[in-house]
Amino acid sequence: MAQTAAPLVRAGDTPMLDFERPVVELERKIEELVRVSGGATELHPQIALLGARARELQQKIFAELTPWQKVQLSRHPARPYTLDYIERLVPDFIELHGDRRFADDPAVVGGFGTFAGMPVLVVGHQKGRSTKEKVQRNFGQPKPEGYRKAQRLMELAARTRRPILCLIDTQGAYPGVDAEERGQAEAIATSLEIMAGLPVPIVCAVIGEGGSGGALALGVANRILMLEYATYSVISPEGCASILWRDDGKKAEAAAAMKMTATDLLRLGVVDEVVPEAPGGAHRDHDLSARNLGEALRRHLAELLLMAPEALRNDRYQKFRHMGAFVESGDKAAPTPA
Amino acid sequence: MAWYKREDREDDLSEEKRSVPAGVFTKCPGCRAVLDTDNLNKNHNVCPQCEHHFPLASARRLELILDPGSFVEADATIESVDPLGFRDSKKYGDRLRAARRVSGGADAVRAGSGRIEGTPVEIGVFVFEFMGGSMGSVVGEKVTRIFERALERRAPALVFSASGGARMQEGVLSLMQMAKTSAALGRLREVGLPYISVLLNPTTGGVAASFAMLGDVILAEPKALIAFAGARVIQNTIRQRLPPGFQRAEFLLDHGFLDKIVHRNQTRATLASLLKLLGPRAQS
Ligand SMILES: [Zn+2]
Numbered sequence: 001m002a003q004t005a006a007p008l009v010r011a012g013d014t015p016m017l018d019f020e021r022p023v024v025e026l027e028r029k030i031e032e033l034v035r036v037s038g039g040a041t042e043l044h045p046q047i048a049l050l051g052a053r054a055r056e057l058q059q060k061i062f063a064e065l066t067p068w069q070k071v072q073l074s075r076h077p078a079r080p081y082t083l084d085y086i087e088r089l090v091p092d093f094i095e096l097h098g099d100r101r102f103a104d105d106p107a108v109v110g111g112f113g114t115f116a117g118m119p120v121l122v123v124g125h126q127k128g129r130s131t132k133e134k135v136q137r138n139f140g141q142p143k144p145e146g147y148r149k150a151q152r153l154m155e156l157a158a159r160t161r162r163p164i165l166c167l168i169d170t171q172g173a174y175p176g177v178d179a180e181e182r183g184q185a186e187a188i189a190t191s192l193e194i195m196a197g198l199p200v201p202i203v204c205a206v207i208g209e210g211g212s213g214g215a216l217a218l219g220v221a222n223r224i225l226m227l228e229y230a231t232y233s234v235i236s237p238e239g240c241a242s243i244l245w246r247d248d249g250k251k252a253e254a255a256a257a258m259k260m261t262a263t264d265l266l267r268l269g270v271v272d273e274v275v276p277e278a279p280g281g282a283h284r285d286h287d288l289s290a291r292n293l294g295e296a297l298r299r300h301l302a303e304l305l306l307m308a309p310e311a312l313r314n315d316r317y318q319k320f321r322h323m324g325a326f327v328e329s330g331d332k333a334a335p336t337p338a
Numbered sequence: 339m340a341w342y343k344r345e346d347r348e349d350d351l352s353e354e355k356r357s358v359p360a361g362v363f364t365k366c367p368g369c370r371a372v373l374d375t376d377n378l379n380k381n382h383n384v385c386p387q388c389e390h391h392f393p394l395a396s397a398r399r400l401e402l403i404l405d406p407g408s409f410v411e412a413d414a415t416i417e418s419v420d421p422l423g424f425r426d427s428k429k430y431g432d433r434l435r436a437a438r439r440v441s442g443g444a445d446a447v448r449a450g451s452g453r454i455e456g457t458p459v460e461i462g463v464f465v466f467e468f469m470g471g472s473m474g475s476v477v478g479e480k481v482t483r484i485f486e487r488a489l490e491r492r493a494p495a496l497v498f499s500a501s502g503g504a505r506m507q508e509g510v511l512s513l514m515q516m517a518k519t520s521a522a523l524g525r526l527r528e529v530g531l532p533y534i535s536v537l538l539n540p541t542t543g544g545v546a547a548s549f550a551m552l553g554d555v556i557l558a559e560p561k562a563l564i565a566f567a568g569a570r571v572i573q574n575t576i577r578q579r580l581p582p583g584f585q586r587a588e589f590l591l592d593h594g595f596l597d598k599i600v601h602r603n604q605t606r607a608t609l610a611s612l613l614k615l616l617g618p619r620a621q622s
Contacts, residue, residue, distance in 0.1 A: 173547075175567030175575050180585060183595050185546035185566035189520060193552055196521035197528070212504075213516060213547040213566075220517045234504045234513040234544070239571075244426035244506060258509040259422050268421070270510055317521050321482070323514040324475030325421035328413075 015077045019061055019069055023280065026054040058280050065229075068252035070261045071237055073229040074208050075171075078283035080290065081140075082109055082124030082167045085207065088290035089297070090115050090122055098149060102182060105146030106137045107170070108218075110153040115165065116298045121157035123150045123218060124167030127208075140209075141174035144187035147217050151194050158198045163301055166204035166218040171236060173214030188217040195220035196316060199309030203300045205275065205293060206230040206262075207282075222316050223300040224270065226262040227293065228277040232270070233260035270323060272300070366390050384602050391539065391559045391602055396448045396463040399498060403606050404452035404461070411450040413483055418445055418476045422509050430507040433469060441468040445476035446501070449484050451493070455610040457617055460488040464500040464538070464545075471501035473545050474508040478515025481549060485522035488531055494617045495526060495533040496609065499550040503543020516548035523549050532616040534609065537564050537587065537596070555612055557600045558587035564596075 016024050030050045037043035065073070073079070086093050086109075093113035098104040110123040127140035157164050173184055195202065195218075204221035210232030226232060235243075237255035242248045265271040275296045278285030304312065364375045368390025378385070382402055383392035394402070400409050417434075424430040438444060446468035452461050462484045464471040473481075481497065488495040504512040526533060535553025537546075540563035547566050550556075558564060565585040573580065583589045590596045600608050 173566065175571045177572060177576060177578075177580065177584065180565060180567065180572070181593050183551070183593070185564075186551040186595055188547040188566070189516075189549070189551045192517050192520035192548060193524045193527075196517065197524045212513065213544055216513055216517060220521070232510055232513075234509055235506055240506050246427075250426075254426075257422065257424055257426065258506070260510065265510060268509075268511060270514060317525070320514060320518045320521050323518055324479055324511055325419050325508070326416050326475045326479055327419055328417075329415035 017069070017072050017076065019065075020280070023054055023058045023061065026050060026057065030054065055279070062280065066252065067231075067255040067259075067261050067264075068237065070229050071231050071251075071255050073281050073283075074231045076281060076283045077129075079208055080282050080286045081129070082122075082126045082169060082207065084286055085167060085290050085293060086113070086122055086124070088287065089294045090120070093122065096153060099145040099152060101145065101148055103143075103145045105143050105149060107140050107142040107174070108146035108150055110150055112157075112162065115294075116301060119162050120301075121153055121162050121164045122167070123153060123164065124207075125170040125215070125218065127169060138174055140170045141172060142170065142214060142217075143174050143176070143179045144182040144184050147173075147187040147191045150218060151191055154194060154198060158200050161200055163201040163203070163305070164198070164221075165297060165301075166202065166221060168204060168206040168210050168215045168218050168232075169208035169230075170211050170214050171209050172211035173217070188213045191217040192220055196320070197313060199313055201301060201304035201307070201312055202316065203297055203304065205297065206232050206271075207293070211236060220316065220320065222304050222312060222319065223272045225273050225275050225293075225296055225300065226265060226271045227275050227282060227289070228262055229281055230262055231255075231260045232262075232265055233258050364392075382602050389560060389601065391561065393466060393500075393539070394602070395467075396443070396465045399463050400448070400452070400461070402602070403496075403498075403609065404454060404459075405456065408453040409450055409461075410452070411448065412487065413449055413480050414444060416444065416476050416479060418474055418508070420507070421475070421511055422507070424507040424509070426507075433507070437468045441465050443468060445480070446471045446473070446505075447477045447480050449480045451487070451491075454496075454606065454613055457610070457613040458491065458493045459496045459613065460484045460491065460493050461495075462497040464498060466500040466538075469505065471499075471545070472503060472505035472512075473501060473515050474505035474512045475515065477501075477505075478512070478518050481515075481519045482522040485519070485526045485533070485549075488533075489526050489529065492529075492531065492618055494531055494613055495523075496536070497533075497549060498536045498538055499541045499545050500538035501541055501543070501545035501550075503545060513544065516544050519549045520552060523552055527554070531618065532613075534612060536600075536605065536609075537562050539563050540565070542566070542568065551595070553597075554616070555597050556595070557598050557605070557608065558590070558596050559602060559605075560587060560599055562587040564590050 090113035095111035109126045125140050128134035128137040202221040203223045204219050205225040237251040240254035241250040262274040278288040282289035364373050366385045369388035371387050383394045420430045443465050446465050447462050449462040532554045534555045537558040541550050542565045587599050
């Protein structure tokens with residue numbers, strides 16, 4: 001999908017969204033006061049007051065975020081990415097590369113490491129931070145070889161009976177000539193079928209953007225978690241707006257209409273738990289956000305570890321089997337939550 | 339269906355393609371010949387001059403493929419609700435009503451049981467006239483049930499896909515149908531029952547990226563557009579010209595993603611042979 005970058009206000013080297021600005025400016029003022037006060041106690045009450053005001057302001061702004069603002073947060077350039085979480089949660093992670101067919105796709109990372117005291121496979125989409133890394137990782141948009149690498153590693157995890165954690169963060173699978181030539185549709189489809197049949201626990205978490213089939217290809221899990229300001233949708237708001245409204249400018253309307261925020265998906269029964277982010281968004285405190293995510297992953301994994309391989313497969317089947325909303329033969333009650 | 343109100347008639351249907359050419363003459367987009375519509379119909383909507391495959395209505399497809407009188411429709415009364423209360427320039431509910439009127443069906447796929455030269459099959463045929471064959475909860479449910487019935491009855495499964503992809507108006511619930519259908523197919527595959535996927539023009543997006551590209555055997559009609567991402571999206575991304583024949587059935591065959599391109603008039607015979615060669619073996 002052609003996507004416009006979030007409108008950023010640049011101040012120094014901290015990228016920030018327009019609605020973050022009042023808080024960040026207040027915080028700058030506090031920092032400045034702290035600096036000039038040089039420990040002079042007469043400024044302390046004023047600093048404390050401003051600090052409280054900043055927190056209050058942030059709470060107020062974040063309590064009233066629109067779906068489109070959450071989309072912007074899910075794409076925030078300072079947001080923690082898969083490798084940021086892995087670094088904090090799986091310190092002995094060994095990344096494994098390549099699909100053994102064509103190439104290694106840097107937009108998908110995968111490897112084994114110790115989580116909650118046991119060896120696990122972690123697979124996730126990976127965006128780049130610097131311009132160079134963004135290009136190298138194709139802006140986190142996988143090609144077929146990325147999905148085939150994930151399949152290979154997941155099948156290895158299944159054979160060696162290791163649980164699987166998937167971190168979802170992509171605007172979508174790459175829409176390019178080479179990706180089509182090498183079977184993007186087949187690669188995603190095969191990932192869905194393979195994941196559905198694996199006899200090990202799978203927990204996934206949408207940590208940023210959950211963009212369409214390219215996201216779902218890492219998402220056929222027993223438990224689906226979502227960070228507070230992550231989004232998950234069938235198409236990007238820009239894509240939806242340009243098709244249904246015939247106007248890319250209607251992206252905020254499309255974002256609201258598609259019900260793509262974490263709370264929406266919890267209500268629709270697609271997501272099992274919403275994981276709180278640091279106040280002001282995950283990018284404001286990578287460590288705290290990683291701790292929250294780690295705690296939730298550990299809890300869900302512990303429950304799944306009690307289940308036998310066949311029960312895990314069944315559990316996953318039934319989870320997706322019940323997704324959807326329809327009525328049948330005169331029965332007028334919708335079976336899915338409103 | 340009789341319960342449509344008059345005001346529905348004002349809906350703009352221009353974007354929904356009609357599957358059957360209307361009028362006495364039909365211009366062929368393949369060779370520009372002006373064809374007698376009756377002759378075209380008799381040839382199953384294939385241009386007798388250049389073999390261009392026009393769309394074929396689902397009822398006529400079922401007639402063409404299955405043994406006469408063998409089709410028993412299933413799940414015909416499953417209907418979409420509007421789980422998100424979705425509204426763009428029109429309400430989803432109004433789009434659904436308009437699509438039902440145009441297509442005469444409840445949603446974008448028809449499913450049931452039938453026979454091909456005596457071999458029982460569980461079959462699905464997409465209805466492209468219904469909101470571009472898009473997959474929402476109903477399509478996902480019906481396709482899933484095709485695979486589940488096939489498993490239960492030990493019969494091969496057969497799906498003719500024609501779809502623009504996932505149905506945006508059902509949001510993430512549409513997306514999840516990709517996983518649901520693929521999971522059901524996985525169960526069928528585990529017991530060794532074959533699934534033949536036939537790709538019609540066009541098969542794209544979420545349908546391509548799930549059960550359509552997962553056939554044990556994948557057939558396609560000539561020149562069918564088969565893609566994950568639309569050409570326009572790709573062009574916006576790469577800003578280059580697309581290779582000739584890009585994303586057409588012949589291109590996919592060359593790249594190893596199809597087993598065979600089959601002319602519409604040979605589809606039934608090809609399926610009959612494949613089912614005999616791959617279907618469950620008679621107990622002796
Ligand atoms: Zn012609």
